[in-house]
């Protein structure tokens with residue numbers, strides 16, 4: 001399962017990339033807007049951090065097929081041919097997806113709130129589909145269950161796609177989908193940090209250090225004894 005960062009702040013991305021086993025970065029127009037910087041400047045910096053192997057997800061804006069295709073071309077020129085184009089899973093979006101498939105451009109169906117949207121995006125050839133777990137929860141539905149149902153619909157219909165589950169607010173939502181074996185999740189830095197934020201773990205490490213220093217002296221490590 002791939003673990004991506006759902007953010008565009010390059011300081012945070014660099015920190016999370018250094019600390020955790022991360023596979024890529026996803027952005028959307030709202031995430032880029034929070035940076036208040038020229039989008040391609042930010043996206044090129046992200047590409048430099050994650051390298052050519054890292055998955056980078058960038059969303060197009062136009063619902064018009066020809067304009068969307070030009071956007072996709074520009075995104076790929078600016079950020080690398082391997083970048084995945086995010087397309088909202090709407091009626092116009094499916095038309096764009098079919099065209100991207102014909103052109104051999106990698107893409108992902110985003111803004112997925114229902115199983116049918118996810119199924120249709122996968123059927124259009126999307127490499128990933130992105131259900132918005134927390135936003136679905138906020139509609140009074142079960143975002144994790146909708147994501148599992150999309151995963152099952154893709155598998156049972158033999159479609160060559162998988163989830164990039166998105167919009168998480170807590171570790172439990174992510175964990176449920178890790179256990180279910182979805183293709184990928186994309187998670188904000190604060191939720192990734194909360195994966196291992198645990199006072200008991202911190203106390204255990206403090207105790208190990210204190211015991212060792214009691215044995216070998218303050219500030220000593222296995223290099224000094």
Ligand code: E4P
Pocket residue numbers: 006026027028110130132134135166167168186
């Ligand atoms: C990623 O593809 C989505 O755009 C993103 O996760 C949405 O997250 P939000 O619900 O926190 O805005």
